[in-house]
Amino acid sequence: MTILSICAHGFIYGPILVVLIYNLFNHEFARKHFFWFAGTGAVWQILAAIGGFTALNQNGQTSYAFGAFWDIRLAGAAFFELNATRFLLLLIVGLVALISVLVAHQTVDFNRSSYTNLLMILVLGMNGMLLVTDLFSLYVFLEVTGLCCFIMIAMFRSRADLEGSFKYLILSELSGIFILTAIAFLMMKTGSLRYADLAGLGQRISAGSGQLEDLLVYAALILLISGFAIKTGVVPFHSWLPDAYQSADTAVSILLSGAVNKVAGVYGLMIVMQLFGDVAPVGPSLAAVGIISIIIGALLAVRQPQYKRVVAYSSVSQMGYILLALSTGTTLGLVAALAHILSHTAFKSTLFTNAAALQEQTGTLELKDLGGLENQMPVTAFTSIIAFLSTAGIPPTAGFWSKILIILALWQAGSPVLAGVALVAGILSSAYLIRLQRTVFFGQTRPELAKVREVRGSVLTAEVLLTVITLGLGLLYPYILLLLHAGGIL
Amino acid sequence: MNLVIVLLIIGLLMIVAGCWCLMRTFHLLKMTIGIEVAMKAVTLFLVLAGRISGKIALSETFVITVMVAEVIVAVVGTGTAVGLFRKYGSMDVRNLKQLKG
């Protein structure tokens, strides 16, 4: 057993083990100590991602294949594979899970044990999505992820929770139907759903051939893109997203925005782009969805009355940037997309963590009831300013660098107009976030909020941790670029 | 017109029916049923795919897995619907007005 294989198997077995052990204890004990179990699972994921990547790098390999339950040399057996991109996304999943646990420690109360079990299964589902090497397994794990999310949103059983969950369920199942239909159509053409067999399909088909299978492949591409776009929550498929984010408990919103819609949505589109990027309409359609999403998402965010809704629409807009980067299909584009995924995770989770802090301390997230809280909650105010700068792409934060990389990637791929529009749309991000700042933190304190205190304990830790990541990445990016250059990637 | 085309058309009709159901009904359970109908069409497509590509065994595995998945979805969907019914006393989607921007 090498370190690499331990880490690799850990992504599958780790969450399962946590769930098994956690349920051995009696309910009261489990409820009281959920933090340690869920926290261990999340930290293990982070360590496994970092350790595994280091080991992979030292071996000089670019990818590592393994089968968790069976021998991968069996003919036709499905297997898992790890590479640098997947390690980064696994790390993000671990990080988001950790932040969610830290927040849940204060916000989740009576159903902590369900939270822990569902969180671990959710992590398992996302790990599975990231590790698999064929489209059908991807769908299965997508379904696992989705189901955990529905239950986690609805778990608190208020009217809003159930409503958000039901909307998410309907649209999410619609996307499942799209993806599965696409899978069936692709299988008609190729007879296999492995990425390796599907790659290069673009050269083998042509729309004009008149053959049924070729037409179906085109239909499959449209269905795949719309299916994953629903999961990502980009315009025009965004209607579920603000409802789900707003209604869910903040610990769950963090999971949804930080990990689920990136793994279930963006990663799926990444796979589509990787397999079918050479088919002409795929890149441009992603770019079109991306740019529309950036602008519409930001415009909608400006008028929202509730903190979490603003942040949710901001997610719609930021996902647009990631799709724009992916649509280039170049290595730089992929790097830029991953960079933006990482910085988006950091800053959006910060904004949601701030929401948790506000909700805990003031009891409301309606913007009209908040105001001038920076004297009462200095750390929350500071972290939210850093997250705001990062979202708007203002230096010296991580968001600035990832946005610059996206712009450069677009320019390199020969679409300067998109780059220009994407950049200038940054002013819209500033607009909604500056409104958020003005209504929540910046300004004179409302008398009824004068007794509010700064949040303490784990939520505060989460805020500070995320801000350190945002700022640290922002300052270290020149070094990261040098490393990527040395690694021959840029 | 061979069997493949016929089955394809039937499948597409079922998907359209499912989506129609989603759009035109305002009943939570009916919407869940709509999803299920569309899901059945997809299993049909998977069987068809196995038939065309000659990998019957593979497609059978897929179909069984999808069935399991869709049952769980149906359970969660109806569960949520029942939860909403307890809150509102009706199954009408038009009651869902808590979340607005």
Place this chain on the structure above:
Amino acid sequence: MVLLICVGTPLLGAFLLPALGHWSEKARRWGSLLMVLTALVCAAIATVDLLHGQADAVRLQLPLGLSMGLRMDALAAFMALTACTVSAVIVVYSFGYMKTYTHLNEYYLMITFFIGAMLGLVMSTSLLQMYIFWEFSSFCCWRLIGFYRDDLSVKRADKAFMVTVLGALAMLVGFTGIYGATGTFDLDALQGSQIPGWSTGLILVGILSKSATFPLHNWLPDAGVAPSPVTSLLHAAVLVKIGVFAYARLFVLTFSIDPVITVIVPVIAAVSALVSAGCAMMATDIKRVVAYSTISQLAFILLGLSSGSRIGFAGGLLYILAHSMAKAGLFLCCGIVEHNLHTKDMTKMGGLARTMPKTAVAFAFCALSVMGIPPFSGYFAKYLVISGEVDAGHPVIAAVFILGAVMTIMYLVRLFAKVFLGPCRNPESREGNGQMVGSVLTLAVLSLLLGLLIFLPSGLITLAMEAM
């Protein structure tokens, strides 16, 4: 190394100030001043090196044609010295002015951080780095304008932020246009290269928004709600000079631009000068008058830099120096008056020369310098700018600017007369405290001395002209 200390001390040291503030009020103040003075000394050392023919530089090469670095050249040295000197005086002034407010931690942090950002900007070696520091300064501006936290301040702060960030983003699009054409952001590598016309236009939008030139000038008078040292530092002396500095750095020293720009920009500047001078004559809020005057004077600077003639360029640089000193002084004097009378409305003032004679003298000196009366430094600058424009072959524009100069004299005389002369309407007012009066007198004397010793900055200016 000395450059890293010069930029790093205020930029990073600023974050120590809140910690010092917890410990003691005094430590925070002196810490802030010490950091600014360190920067000033380092800039001076680097300038001396430069005059001995050895230019300091630090550089970090990154992939994709991104690069970062700091470099001292004549223009940078000139800007750095001006900015540091004025800022040091303003920091001393704020010791007296900013005593009774909350959020002082943030105030000193932002002021010091801003000075670091300014130094980083002037010494940048790449376009991207210029953008980074540019946004730092917008951010400081946003926090500082909203310092009092009332609704009006916060609204105005948001407005200033949005306008300058919009400009900066437009500029960044222009920069990426240059990147697309050449594959690099590095200023050295771009030396003398042709750039696409639309890039020039977009960068100009950025410059105009930052330097508050017509039609993007609106945020500057509104920013007067900030405390006076802030208005003075950001909106008169230093921040607004970033735009004109960028013009000099990019369009004069680096790129070879279309000659039509040397006509368009002076025309924009002329409109800006006249419109704002007109507004200054109408306004009754003393800080608004001075703010409009800033917009008008910035147009003169832009004219000098954009005229395309060497004399004009030298005049523009000298104007930056003279205007920084004098306008900072004017704002600080307004601050003393406002602090005393708790109003900014000049119709409620009169005869203050009797109760606050030192402030009146300082105000008069600074005003004379801004008007361009010999032997104050403003005179030489204004003369060179206008004669440079004549030299470049546009006597009509030069004539418009002479009209602008006459209007400057009119509104400043009106302001002085209304506030300081006439019957005494505010007998209870008295002189500001020592630190405040001391700093305005320093600035006033500097304005005069620089006029008398006009040969002092000429070494640097000649060096900068040679680089043209």
